[in-house]
Amino acid sequence: EIVLTQSPGTLLLSPGERATLSCRASQSVSSNYLVWYQQKAGQAPRLLIYGASKRAAGIPDRFSGSGSGTDFTLSITRLEPEDFAVYFCQLYDNSLLTFGGGTKVEIK
């Protein structure tokens, strides 16, 4: 079973700064099934990026995804106040769903 490791666990940044979040798979995976979600307290996750780099409908272009193989990145340029949240990567492989441990983006 593939393991997704997200880093860092917590990112302390100020509004307007750039956030770079990492998701590393324990073995090479298809980028078609690599997804990023955002979750705010008390809410269900919200789809941000699918296929490693495709923005979901309605997601601002300050969010971007990249990567392939084992290393994937979610970047947020110019953090807005509403972007401070927890971010999860997720993989669908061999009929199984796997989530990373999450990265919390906090206001410095």
Place this chain on the structure above:
Amino acid sequence: QVQLVQSGAEVKTPGASVKVSCKLFGNALTSYIMHWVRQVPGQSLEWMGWINAGNGNTKYSQKFQGRVTVTRDTSASTAYMELSSLRSEDTAVYYCARWGYLFIDYWGQGTLVTVSS
């Protein structure tokens, strides 16, 4: 519009079972795979299993195999997740989620299950 509406919060004693429902509005349930994902407070998301609502096929996480059962009632457009032999570590928010073929496109609002003696 598409909406997943889950049943309300539950409080269970250790050893009991819980059954959470998830009703799909706005689309035919039989067209989709429905996942169940849980989240222990303050922790990550944890996948439990899925059901192909069209043919009833299921797949479960090895961690929950033998304790979780996912079913559906197509006439009621509702999926169900039953977890047995509950322990305190099963206290979590349980989500149903619709699979959009490449990603989860809709989530239920979540159901808090508290296991306490």
